[in-house]
Amino acid sequence: MGATEPLLRVEGLSKAYPGVLANDAVNLAIAPGQVHALLGENGAGKSTLVKMIYGLVRPDAGSMVLRGAPYAPPDPHAARAAGVAMVFQHFSLFEALNVAENVALGMENPPPLRQLAARIRAVSDAYGLPLDPGRIVGDLSAGERQRVEIIRCLLQEPKLLIMDEPTSVLTPQEVEILFATLRLLAAEGTAILYISHKLEEIRSLCDRATILRGGRVVAACNPRERTAHELAELMVGAELKLTDRAGRKPGEVLLEVVGLHMPPASAFGPSLKSVSFELRRGEVLGIGGVAGNGQEDLLATLSGERPSSAGTVVLKGEDVSTLGPNPRRARGLLAAPEERLGHAAAPDMSLTENAVLTGTMRRPLTRHGFIDRRAARAFAAEIIAAFDVRTPGPQVAARALSGGNLQKFVIGREVLQAPEVLVVNQPTWGVDAAAAAAIRQALLDLAAAGAGVIVISQDLDELLEISDRFAALNEGRLSPPQATAKLTLREIGLSLGGAHGMKPLEVLA
């Protein structure tokens, strides 16, 4: 450093919220043309930091210098005027309007639409982001919608582009396109502040990484010189155990799903269309796909919340299609839904009561229908101990737990009931790295002990890490499961519906 004046220098930035110091004297320097990763677990303070840079939040202390001049944006309008742009994780687009209209709505002084459309075409060609300005946003894939947001930013010719978890909604092909664009931008001198917790991505894209933990900068390094494992340890601040997938041999078929059709649960939901697969003893079946393609419906159908027509779900040779959740639990088919609060657990009830919620069929928690409180409390305490749930005790209400801790409790509750088949949806969504590793290991151990596990997830890295076979759920259709060992990330991406209709030519762009 020192040779070139950094584009943005952040010095001693602090921000406190009631009860938590979100940022504590954070220092950061970004050079022009640098792709700078901001790395950290959920709650490490990444969002607060970028919100201060983008003028959404005012710092309590500290200063910023942008291009040699003091920089303290009172609002995002001022930040944009100073050359700082941001692409949010959640898009703010009007689905009923077309691309050009959406871009115009986000601009300070939009030119006439015809001129704007021409500029959008020019920018999208120049940066390899194919996008037709006349298309209605409602018809676009998540990746294409993100391009609208990016192009809206690029039209302002920013000096610094902030991207918040941009790849969480993208297929691998779309990620490649995005990365090509970002590299091109960097080569032209635009600095990029890239927030993510996907370590491999950061290692391939970024020149520099600042790692936050508990609101403080704990390390700054060149991510290419570190292994993903080292970065994860810096992020978590503890040694990480790699998941151990030894000792599994697929046995006989436990669960068969045959030609499953389900109408949509809601007006805009997807329907399941002739879904068929089988699950063997000792196997982890990974089901990937972008959320909203039938994942919730598949889980509800397997758990028994939405029984299906006879003959479609067969457990150990017995047709369980029309049974409700409790008879299925009694037969060994357990599930853990994605939504922790309100679905997998009752928010206002204690952990003891939440242990009773699903535990009465396989654990002796009731006698003649009366709840055995001592047994229930002991079961909750057992889950808390075995899965390292950080909480004062089983009497605490579920909603008082952090997302990761509640997730450990929910997964633990099902795993400790010794299921024969366990179906989980998004088991590590929003969970920090250490807890995610523990949950994955528990699922693998369960399979090693002879159960069959179905993991529904959006996180492809996770599925590749733990599943023996992989299938993709796209618009309610399930691709034929294939052995994971033989698959590449690219093949998986294509099975996720060819990146939502993207042409191979675009993939190569």
Added chain:
Amino acid sequence: MITLVARPAPSRFWSWATPVLAVLATMLAGGGLFALLGSDPFEAIRVIFWDPLFGANAGYFRGQLFIKAGPLILIAAGLAVGFRAGIWNIGAEGQYIIGALCGAAVALAAFPAESALIFPAMVLAGAFGGWVWGMIPALLKNRFGASEILVSLMLVYVAQNLLAWAAFGPLKNPAGFGFPGSRNLQQYPSAHNAELIAGSGVHWGVVAGIAALIGTYVLMNRHIAGFRIQVAGDAPKAARFAGVAPARLVGFCLGLSGALAGLAGMFEVAGPSGQVTDSFNAGYGFTAIIVAFLGRLNPVGILLAGLLMALTYIGGDMAQLTLRLPAAAIQVFQGLLLFFLLGMDLLTNYTVQWGKARA
């Protein structure tokens, strides 16, 4: 500016303090109302709350207390179970009427035979009648998604017309010189729901009310079925995941509260009222809704709330007589209680902050 900040967990203290506060606020606002009507507010409050218990004629009124509280408690015990599950039976008044009609019909059909089996048969008929009237909204909800709130409420008016029809028609006393109303069951020993201890006001309906409180306490606090009912009210999706079938839950809750309301009606018509008349119902079914909420849907609370509401009935009657307050003023007074209770419930789940909200 006032801002409300959600509490991380509902406050236990406030969940019990709000009913007390609500009673105090009702006394204040009610006192103001009585003052506007030209009565001395302090005297009015004393006549309503103090005289029935400790005044000159307290000996008579204490018995009345159980007579009024009995049906309120019996009905509220059933309603509370449904309310916990988020199933809103507003039509207990109708179920109460139908229960009374069925119970009285059995007795009048048997008249003048004397048998120890008549009273138990009336109990069964009363419960069955209320159950049927409760199952109508349940079936319509399960089959067509009709709101049980509206259907059960509208069935009250159907029941009132059935009551009038029965009092002027099939159940009319043949020896009644053409006056509307049935034979007086108090004069029919096999059917009479008499006081168990003379002068105490305690009849079988009061015993049934206490039994219902104990029964629903055990159900809701000890049994897995009650646990599932509670989950259904707190988190419907989690309840479905736990294996609760919504349709069965609706049937159970409306059926149970209907049967208990029917029982209350039957005990009333065979006891304190004695007669099926077109004005037999006294609004217990509606007041029981207030009792259930005032008692925090909790058995001990319902017992206390039932006694309190019975007190306002008796004291209200006295206030009408001695202070010439209109009957509507007493109903407004009871309504104020529910109004303040629901308003103050906010404090259970929120803390109030004065001053500007922090960004």
